[in-house]
Amino acid sequence: GAVVSQHPSRVICKSGTSVKIECRSLDFQATTMFWYRQFPKKSLMLMATSNEGSKATYEQGVEKDKFLINHASLTLSTLTVTSAHPEDSSFYICSARGDWNGYTFGSGTRLTVV
Amino acid sequence: GENVGLHLPTLSVQEGDNSIINCAYSNSASDYFIWYKQESGKGPQFIIDIRSNMDKRQGQRVTVLLNKTVKHLSLQIAATQPGDSAVYFCAEQTGANNLFFGTGTRLTVIP
Numbered sequence A: 001g002a003v004v005s006q007h008p009s010r011v012i013c014k015s016g017t018s019v020k021i022e023c024r025s026l027d028f029q030a031t032t033m034f035w036y037r038q039f040p041k042k043s044l045m046l047m048a049t050s051n052e053g054s055k056a057t058y059e060q061g062v063e064k065d066k067f068l069i070n071h072a073s074l075t076l077s078t079l080t081v082t083s084a085h086p087e088d089s090s091f092y093i094c095s096a097r098g099d100w101n102g103y104t105f106g107s108g109t110r111l112t113v114v
Numbered sequence B: 001g002e003n004v005g006l007h008l009p010t011l012s013v014q015e016g017d018n019s020i021i022n023c024a025y026s027n028s029a030s031d032y033f034i035w036y037k038q039e040s041g042k043g044p045q046f047i048i049d050i051r052s053n054m055d056k057r058q059g060q061r062v063t064v065l066l067n068k069t070v071k072h073l074s075l076q077i078a079a080t081q082p083g084d085s086a087v088y089f090c091a092e093q094t095g096a097n098n099l100f101f102g103t104g105t106r107l108t109v110i111p
Helices: none
Strands: A004-007 A010-013 A019-025 A032-038 A044-051 A067-073 A076-081 A090-097 A103-105 A109-113 B010-014 B019-025 B032-038 B045-051 B056-058 B062-067 B072-077 B086-093 B099-101 B105-110
Touching (some): A004 A090, A019 A032, A019 A090, A019 A109, A032 A067, A032 A076, A044 B099, A076 A090, A103 B045, B010 B019, B019 B105, B032 B062, B045 B056, B045 B062, B072 B086
Antiparallel strands (some): A004 A019, A019 A076, A032 A090, B019 B072, B032 B086, B056 B062, B062 B072, B086 B099, B086 B105
């Protein structure tokens, strides 16, 4: 089956630093990748949609300069949280969509900014 | 995003009983719905999906019902097991790509 690998699973960083999260489709080509943010006991909120080779489309209220998304290949998308602050602490989840139109999710990244 | 919500935030069932988790959606134009299971600290796991041209779809121990008239979706789990304990989300697809999630229901199975 389709597998999406998300790395790291947990990261702790100091306030003001940047953190990069990787999302890889291991056995399929992902035409589109999605980034979600999830607060404790809350639902997944779509942050942005990215297509390989083009700029990401951000949802309303999501700062594109804060959350940099790069989708350089059909198997890799990265989310960089720039100048992280404690309020950016959250669970970030990526998903990838292949040509069968199904969605496969990564295992998530727990970001803690101290 | 779309208003996809759930009636009950928590649900407790006895092991072996059937579970029913409900979801309401607001966009009558949505044509694809998915149920996901999420365990603590993990990403969502696909359970079952349904398209709007169907009313019912069955999988292994799970059934999804779609009522387009009242914009309601439900997930039925037969013979609920402890391993079914998790948070369940319905998700609604709008347009070509975007998938929006409901608020989630935490299912607790009592042994």
